[in-house]
Amino acid sequence: VSVIEAERIIANHERMPHSPEYENGSAYTQDTYRPIEQGVVPITDAGFIHADAAYDVVSASAGYMFRMQDHIKRFTESCAKFGLENPYSEAQTEEILNNLVRLAGLKDAYIWWAVTRGELEEGDRVSAQYKNKFYAFVTPYMFIHGDELRTRGAKVKISTEFKRIPKESVDPTAKNFHWMDMKLSVFEAIMSGAEWSVLTDFDGNLTEAPGCNIFLIKDGVLKTPDDGCLEGITRQTVFDLAEELEVKLEVTKIPVQELV
Ligand SMILES: Cc1ncc(COP(=O)(O)O)c(C=O)c1O
Structure with a gap:
């Protein structure tokens, strides 16, 4: 590949109509849709304190999710490997992620979601004592590196x-x-x-x-x-x-x- 123009192409994708409060992205925390600035995690959540969580990321490009079903399946498997239970079904998870993209009006999006063990409680040495929590957010697509670096390596x-x-x-x-x-x-x-x-x-x-x-x-x-x-x-x-x-x-x- 001699020329990589991903940034330039993305810059030309017109954003869909969205409420100004979702300009920087959208979040789903405490079972509620919010502007990304209002998406917060309780400070005693074991995901925050102990990295006790599974997550996944998918991108949308030109309005298309990249292999969404494969990401959802891998997420379910990640949760199972850590003994975490997503409070939402696979179909509900996908619906939440789609709604977050829609709220932000983004065609090129970075779509992140996680299930954490949940907030620390007495008896928290037993996994079943926890109420696992779901979090998600969507932001404009973020590149690790720009076109120039990707072109030259x-x-x-x-x-x-x-x-x-x-x-x-x-x-x-x-x-x-x-x-x-x-x-x-x-x-x-x-x-x-x-x-x-x-x-x-x-x-x-x-x-x-x-x-x-x-x-x-x-x-x-x-x-x-x-x-x-x-x-x-x-x-x-x-x-x-x-x-x-x-x-x-x-x-x-x-x-x-x-x-x-
Ligand atoms: C450690 C690690 N390896 C590989 C990948 C690439 O995974 P995928 O191609 O499914 O995005 C990721 C993505 O976030 C990662 O965190």
Whole structure:
């Protein structure tokens, strides 16, 4: 791809009519739709205090949700892996997310939702004691990087200071709030003059990058880590495209030395 113009194209998408209070986005908290500025989390919510939550994110582009059913299904699976119960059904969840996009009038949107364990209470050492809570928000689509950087490619640092949290500690296939390894690796990368980071596991195999799965092409073969990462919907889309284009794909362990 020689020219990437995602930002310019999005800037040309006319926004749908919406109430001015939803200009910056919309939120759904305490079972109520609100302007995003009024979307708040109770301070004793275990999601906030203990990162005790599952979440998901989907984007809308030109008014189309990207593989919404796949995201909803993954979210249900993430909740199950952490013993969380979404107070809303899959159909209700989808309806809430659609309503949030509609309220904000956005065609290109960042759509986030989560179920947390809920507010701390006496007896909270037993999961069943909690009342799990649902939160969601929608904002104008946010890019991690701009068109210029995407066109030339980012300078990436393989973190030397931080390893990906082991899958035996927090299951990375369940989308979760444990971002400290990823966030600090980005700060490390930026401080060393790079633009994004990639993390390895404790055996020196590539896992993923903050907010994205990784692929490399070596000797005409497309490769991606088999383990220690989120089973991303974008990753699945790359699998689908590789099959369609008959590109050889290996889902395998990738020692960091393969990049040298
Ligand atoms: C850690 C991590 N890996 C990968 C991804 C990419 O997942 P998807 O393609 O489903 O958006 C994300 C997305 O937020 C992520 O947080």
